[in-house]
Amino acid sequence: MEKETKSRRWKQNPEAVKSDILRVARSEFARKGLSGTRIEDIAAGTKTSKRMIFYYFGDKESLYEAVLEDCYAEVRAGEAELDLEGLAPDRALKTLIEFTFDHHRRNPEFIRLVMIENIHEARHLDRMERLHGQNLRAIGAVEKICEAGLAAGLFREDVSPVALHWQISAFSFFNVANRATFASNFGSALFEPAGQALLKDAAVRGILCSVLSQPERIDTLFQRDQG
């Protein structure tokens, strides 16, 4: 039985316990922030004890960073599912924007963790990157689309992949992150299905317009949708 040197040595295997802790911790940190979260509250949600959290993760900040990393990995995996091969650049961009918009909406915990990380001036994210020497997120999709769009003469000469990604993120992120205060100030109509469709549409229109060399052609993209 030397094969199982790592797995399930113990009654309940450690990996399962760890991922159980991570699951609950993510939800708690996302809801209450780093200082707002109590380790005991996390423990209460798991099948294990406070003791084990420190045993496996050392201290609160390390657990928080583990959660952050775990969540980033999962989200990136989700993003990788999108396939834009074979689409015209403008259509691919439209698809990417819509996908991102929906994707962010489906991952509110990730959004909240990023918000929290921004409150902390990205201190932990920086530490993690310095540690692993790798960027946590890539923008390969946008870059490919930009190249193709430029080559086809569809996009403006001055389009920048990072700026484009910024635009896409701005809409998609804000839509989830600021939902509470926006709704508190201006009502929640925009966050019901009809409103969300409207916003997504506006985002696509807006971004494509600022990218296309011939903005007037934008309507063809929407017509093709309906037709």
Added chain:
Amino acid sequence: MEKETKSRRWKQNPEAVKSDILRVARSEFARKGLSGTRIEDIAAGTKTSKRMIFYYFGDKESLYEAVLEDCYAEVRAGEAELDLEGLAPDRALKTLIEFTFDHHRRNPEFIRLVMIENIHEARHLDRMERLHGQNLRAIGAVEKICEAGLAAGLFREDVSPVALHWQISAFSFFNVANRATFASNFGSALFEPAGQALLKDAAVRGILCSVLSQPERIDTLFQRDQG
């Protein structure tokens, strides 16, 4: 001396002390969040003591809400300075977007407080509004522009003031709020002057395009700038 029933009864007048506390508290809450902030740290920054904070504001949450209200009031006052009378709707909108973009950038503490409030699902904002029965923020400017733009036939029929405000906020807010994580992931080039100009430009283009009934006319807005 009965006239001074309220003001400066005491050696150091209470209003000054209170606003001193508010000033420091705002900075602390903005930097560290509600649970992350220590009342003693606030006290250390003021000319008064921890005891006085509780004396004047009751408890931590009430102080936080006072800060929030104070900050909202100040920001709204700042926004009121903008004068769009006499501008064509499209030009007025462009000005408003650019103003908002810069305005948010000049008020990072406000942005951070809103972020924090979103983490708390706008619990305190809701409480404050229920208390005073008034909306903390208005969108009069956008509404006026929309009316004028529709009347002039410049804007699409389906333009909605709230959605428009959402778009403007999304860009302007994200630019400040997510600066840290975005820079951590993709570099800080976009946050230097040249990058910011580029983003602001893209925002104006994008939003106007999704609003104008004839998007192709957008370039006239930029040409007039340079000419």
Added chain:
DNA sequence: GACGAATTTAACCGCACGGTTCATTGTCAG
């Protein structure tokens, strides 16, 4: 100048909460 109200200080309290100690149990190698 004495009374009462407003303002301020210093010292204190209780406990929540991050983190630890220590002893115990389960698992495997030999």
Added chain:
DNA sequence: CTGACAATGAACCGTGCGGTTAAATTCGTC
């Protein structure tokens, strides 16, 4: 069986921190 060690539980600890007590100081008033 036994020694080594990973995994776990219960009980504990130190202190940071939100909030309070009680008493002193300053001021307006009569």
